[in-house]
Amino acid sequence: MALEPIGAVNALYPSLTVIVGARVRGKANWMTVAHLGVMNHAMGNIPQYLGISAHPSHYTNIGIREHGEFSINIPSRAMLEVTDYVGIVSGKTTNKSDVFPILEGELPNAPMIATCPVAMQCRVAQKVIVGEHELFIGELVATYAQPEVLVDGKIDLVRVDPILFDFRQMAYHALGERIGKPWNAGKALKEQRKNPQSAA
């Protein structure tokens, strides 16, 4: 087996499929987003930032630009059909405000989906134009979770049962099995390489 060049193909999939919420012209609007990420991770009291890449032609962007707020809702596999729906129909032509029951939180213009297992509210801290897209970097303000997805107070991915997105094969996937513990799976190798004699 050997690696062969296949062109500059973005192979950073799967990504998480989420539904971004915003208030546009007084009404909640929802759009599917799979190009998003963690901009930094929690360290003490430093704010946490999440980025979503949204094409400026989308109706949702109007609300995010106007109010500087958005929500990120994580649907479960059971919500696959409606998750895809809000990603193929635009608020420009169809009212999507009644598609989900709404949960209002700390930020009045970042409506959340009450039936998602997890939802977060973000306040826009920066907007960066990347290629043709608007990258909204939001400071995480609040997180909500259904009690059923928490184990010892922590979000359990297996219980969330998120939808993973693959742009290359145009496919949705479910989560695979748990295969190890981060910052731990490499420990034995670290010791072995520090002291190769001890492994013999």
Ligand SMILES: Cc1cc2nc3c(=O)[nH]c(=O)nc-3n(C[C@H](O)[C@H](O)[C@H](O)COP(=O)(O)O)c2cc1C
């Ligand atoms: C699986 C999936 C993932 C998507 N990911 C993104 C994305 O990351 N960024 C984006 O701008 N649009 C993305 N879209 C497209 C928008 O969700 C879609 O154009 C939507 O209709 C926009 O709605 P709006 O005009 O009401 O805001 C995605 C669509 C699907 C189905």
